[in-house]
Amino acid sequence: MSGMSRIVKTMASITFPLTMIYGLYIIAHGHLTSGGGFQGGAVVASSCALILVAYGSVWTMGKIKEKSLSVFESLGAIGFIGLAFFGLIFGANYFFNNFLLKQDIIPFFNAVGTGASNINTAGIIPLMNFAVGLKVIVGLFTIVLVMAYATTKLKGEK
Amino acid sequence: MSIRNIVALAFFGVVALFLIFGALMTHPFGEFDEDNTPEMDQYIIDNTQSETGADNGVTAVVFDYRGFDTLGEATVLFTAVAGVIILFRRLKK
Numbered sequence: 001m002s003g004m005s006r007i008v009k010t011m012a013s014i015t016f017p018l019t020m021i022y023g024l025y026i027i028a029h030g031h032l033t034s035g036g037g038f039q040g041g042a043v044v045a046s047s048c049a050l051i052l053v054a055y056g057s058v059w060t061m062g063k064i065k066e067k068s069l070s071v072f073e074s075l076g077a078i079g080f081i082g083l084a085f086f087g088l089i090f091g092a093n094y095f096f097n098n099f100l101l102k103q104d105i106i107p108f109f110n111a112v113g114t115g116a117s118n119i120n121t122a123g124i125i126p127l128m129n130f131a132v133g134l135k136v137i138v139g140l141f142t143i144v145l146v147m148a149y150a151t152t153k154l155k156g157e158k
Numbered sequence: 159m160s161i162r163n164i165v166a167l168a169f170f171g172v173v174a175l176f177l178i179f180g181a182l183m184t185h186p187f188g189e190f191d192e193d194n195t196p197e198m199d200q201y202i203i204d205n206t207q208s209e210t211g212a213d214n215g216v217t218a219v220v221f222d223y224r225g226f227d228t229l230g231e232a233t234v235l236f237t238a239v240a241g242v243i244i245l246f247r248r249l250k251k
Contacts, residue, residue, distance in 0.1 A: 031212040031214050032213045032214055033213075034214065035217075036214075036217045036220065036221070037221075038231070073236075076232075077232060080228075080232060122210060122213075122218070123210065123211055125210065125211075125218065125221045125222060128221045135232055135236075136235065139239045140235075142243070143239055146242050147242060147246065150246035
């Protein structure tokens with residue numbers, strides 16, 4: 001029997017989606033309001049850690065494939081590096097070139113910000129926020145999950 | 159009073175003195191000091207929105223002007239994950 005009582009499990013199930021939506025909002029609006037990839041990723045990872053605490057590490061480990069954790073973490077890293085390298089190809093040739101901004105060929109994040117509600121701005125910054133957010137979510141959650149699972153195994157309880 | 163306590167007290171006094179003088183000599187809050195403001199600050203405040211298109215200046219600095227710094231932070235996170243997994247690898251399954 002792993003995890004905490006039924007009350008804690010129910011409350012964690014109710015709080016988990018709200019916290020996750022809040023963290024994803026912080027990531028998606030990173031170029032407009034306070035926060036960004038790192039901060040929103042930490043919020044989402046803490047919501048996953050809440051589920052881990054409530055339901056126990058063995059149950060959570062059974063629900064999650066290690067392969068998908070590895071794939072998502074690598075996807076975040078490759079997305080970040082790839083966006084940085086794409087700047088070498090387009091426009092002025094320098095690393096971290098904001099190539100999506102102020103052009104009309106790709107109609108995607110190309111406007112210059114005029115207000116706090118204009119999400120279609122800031123070039124590659126929102127995309128980099130998504131990549132870093134994915135990396136931080138999976139990275140922090142993997143650290144917490146592996147350490148919790150290892151301590152459970154060390155104590156010898158199922 | 160032992161030597162150890164005297165040394166600790168002297169160290170504490172020096173650190174406290176540094177902190178007090180540092181607090182007294184800081185720039186007053188809310189006043190714009192033309193001479194002591196670096197040009198970089200004013201440049202970023204003035205030009206962030208037109209150059210990067212982002213409304214949030216901090217994110218613009220972190221992901222655009224100082225992209226390499228964020229790359230390093232992502233690498234630090236990756237190293238932390240790799241270290242934890244290597245440490246507990248034997249206990250898996």
